[in-house]
Amino acid sequence: AQSVTQPDIHITVSEGASLELRCNYxxxxxxYLFWYVQSPGQGLQLLLKYFSGDTLVQGIKGFxxxxxxxxxxxxxxxxxxxxxDAAEYFCATxxxxxxxxxxxxxxxxxxx
Amino acid sequence: xxxxxxxxxWVICKSGTSVKIECRSLDFQATTMFWYRQFPKQSLMxxxxxxxxxxxxxxxxxxxxxxxxxxxxxxxxxxxxTSAHPEDSSFYICSARGTGTASGAQYFGPGTRLxxx
Numbered sequence: 001a002q003s004v005t006q007p008d009i010h011i012t013v014s015e016g017a018s019l020e021l022r023c024n025y026x027x028x029x030x031x032y033l034f035w036y037v038q039s040p041g042q043g044l045q046l047l048l049k050y051f052s053g054d055t056l057v058q059g060i061k062g063f064x065x066x067x068x069x070x071x072x073x074x075x076x077x078x079x080x081x082x083x084x085d086a087a088e089y090f091c092a093t094x095x096x097x098x099x100x101x102x103x104x105x106x107x108x109x110x111x112x
Numbered sequence: 113x114x115x116x117x118x119x120x121x122w123v124i125c126k127s128g129t130s131v132k133i134e135c136r137s138l139d140f141q142a143t144t145m146f147w148y149r150q151f152p153k154q155s156l157m158x159x160x161x162x163x164x165x166x167x168x169x170x171x172x173x174x175x176x177x178x179x180x181x182x183x184x185x186x187x188x189x190x191x192x193x194t195s196a197h198p199e200d201s202s203f204y205i206c207s208a209r210g211t212g213t214a215s216g217a218q219y220f221g222p223g224t225r226l227x228x229x
Contacts, residue, residue, distance in 0.1 A: 043221050099161065102155045
């Protein structure tokens with residue numbers, strides 16, 4: 001079954017530093033992959049998605065993600081984080097019925 | 113584009129009462145809507161999938177008689193928590209997927225926080 005794994009539960013990064021969040025998927029064919037962000041007490045906002053084509057995907061808020069089939073990964077990156085990027089980040093894929101399968105999430109803390 | 117609203121954003125009710133939560137897609141038609149429940153510090157748990165004009169499909173372990181879902185139009189789905197009890201207190205989030213392939217992105221509402229006293 002399709003699934004994603006986020007190895008890092010919690011990441012602390014300094015403001016202005018780069019950020020990379022890891023996501024690994026398990027699926028034989030090309031998966032549909034998503035990154036969502038959730039601020040405290042809020043719903044989820046779609047940052048970017050990958051269906052096919054160019055493996056480097058640009059999203060909103062300066063985020064990008066790269067699909068690497070050889071590593072079964074879809075890591076999220078941002079060159080320079082802002083304090084407002086502190087949030088919970090979820091990687092997700094869809095199963096055969098179109099249901100989202102979420103990773104456990106990575107909590108990002110941004111320090112001054 | 114792709115905005116989903118939820119109402120109310122938070123609700124406090126007495127045990128035994130019923131609570132209705134609305135989920136609306138504001139600028140697109142959603143053939144499928146999803147209802148999730150989220151506990152603190154956890155990921156989202158899918159409760160049910162709702163298709164416009166048909167009965168909702170519930171995930172294993174979710175009581176369909178307790179969590180009534182109605183998807184009467186392409187822009188509105190409702191979740192009614194019947195005879196709510198304190199253990200139903202949670203953060204409920206809906207999402208909507210537009211027309212197109214089943215693998216399309218889902219757009220989420222801001223969530224509804226329910227507290228049952």
